[in-house]
Amino acid sequence: MMKGIAAAPGVGLGRSVVLCRREIPAVESRSERDCETEMDRFLRGRDVAAEYYRHLATKVRSTIGEQEAEIFDGHLEILLGEDLLEDVEERIRSDGTNAEEAVGAFAETTAQEFEELDSEYFRQRAGDIRDIGNRLIEAVYFGSIQDFSDLPDTCVIVAEELSPSETARLDTTRVVALATEKGGRTSHAAILARALSIPCVTGIRDLVMHVTNSQWVVVDGDEGWIDTGVDPEREPEKAAEILARSRERQVLAEKRKRWSRETPAVTADGVAVHLAANVGGSEEAVHARESGARGSGLVRSEFFFMKFRSFPTLEQQVAEYRAVCTALAPDPVTVRLLDCGADKPLPYGHVQQEDNPFLGERGVRFLAARPDQLDAQVEAISRVAQEGYPIRLMIPMVISRTEIEVVRQRASYNGLSVGIMVETPASVLLIRDFAQVADFVSIGTNDLTQYILAVDRGNPVVADLYQEFHPAVITAIDTVVTECHAAGIHVGVCGDMASRPDSAMALLALGVDELSAGISAVPEIKAALSCIHSAQLKELGAVLRSASDAETAGKAAAELVQDSIRPWET
């Protein structure tokens, strides 16, 4: 069994298709063959690659869209263009290099020229050029290009990582699960898998070394592991058991969702709580509604942006935000402005490597430096609001009042509700001032905890110092709630603290008005809430405010929910 990151839920069992980077052995760059033979090899490889790009453009045209397909038309033009031919021919005839080496040298020189251009868009084309070069080299050397659109039925895709062009070409109707060596929950493979409801596990160390083609593989996207030790032909019972367990889990999940859909979020003494869900886009919004969430307190618009190879247009954004609102109607939807950077770099957005990305160009800083993109996103949200949908705009990573004012000034619709995420120490310290210009506040507890305690939760050496119940974090939340209520605005929480019953109760105890949880956590939180009286929450609030360490506070919250029932199991 190999462990990884649970990136898309469900269990899949199928035969592996290992998409490995085909390695070209290091050979003498000077050709042993005469230059006519080398030219012939190049031209035949170019024909193969051209056919591949034509096929790709046709497929993308019918499955994704005209604009995406036209990019591959451009790649075909570059491949067949005079520059490539002349340069390669010169290297082969004058320098005596072999065809692969000539193509590689051309691609690298050209890519570097692109990297020196002023425009960010053109600098990123270096990746396209290298991609074209690599495909052509593969075609010259192997006489073919691996075609991921021609897959056997019920297969499990195993890869080091999947590039956007590779994911676009997968025939996903035949894929039962994905497993990758690199990447996390925001990698292309993960986003695609969630959108198509295919189980996916990412971040599995040495995966490609340990799995060979046509092996039986179980992928458990709920728990984050894969197993190659099951052969349904030799051990049909074991395979059946795995699939039965997976079906059982599905049935239970359905029951849990149905219970949650039919049950309002109220305390045992009937106090209603606004419980929303965090979503990555319109597909997840449908799922959130089915899980009993009331609207979304956090639409992660960066996930939508990551589906594209360049910035989505205004119209594409309007359509997406409208779809999220429709899926969750009539409940409110809060769209967070593109929050890329740090652990979620935008493939076409970030060019410079940052030494310290968590303190770098992330959140509103990224958009502030790209006013056209800021305008487009604010305009898209404004339009949907003007159409009458209950949509709000939320600004991430705020540290100054100017950042709020700049966004608000750009909104073409005066009635648009503009709020901020509180996730920096600066925004806690200045909350009284910010509450004057923001229409609402949502606390992002993950980053807030990390920045207040100066602890990287991804670093195992200090991970145990990452404590959401740390008195400094509790004090910060308490301060924000008190100041916002004094200013007459609502406070929500959309971080992980809102996604676990114990910490969710702690947030309510501190006076938070709205919880936005992970979709799968919604039923559990409703269940916990239904067993608790509002007087108990008040008592918990007093304990939290006076606790001098994280243990005391965490224990008090845990005790409150320890007897929670799971009503859907009865």
Place this chain on the structure above:
Amino acid sequence: MIEETIRVANEEGLHTRPANKFVQVVKGLSCSVTIAKGERSAPGTSLLKIMKLGVVQGDEITVVCDGNDETDAMDRIRAFLLNGEAGS
């Protein structure tokens, strides 16, 4: 031979997609077309060289058409750079 300086209005400048459309327009002409941005120039039939000029919206580029249909060619190229569509 005729020459004209045009400010690119097309929102995407000469990104991959519009630049390729530009090349296809030029390939349908019988005159030769050269475009220049600053001191660097590119033949109108080379997508790669055009992209290496890094033309974005608002850039001024100089277009030279030389040959039989040069006036008609310039009209179509101007229309393309101003609207993103080739006049027919």
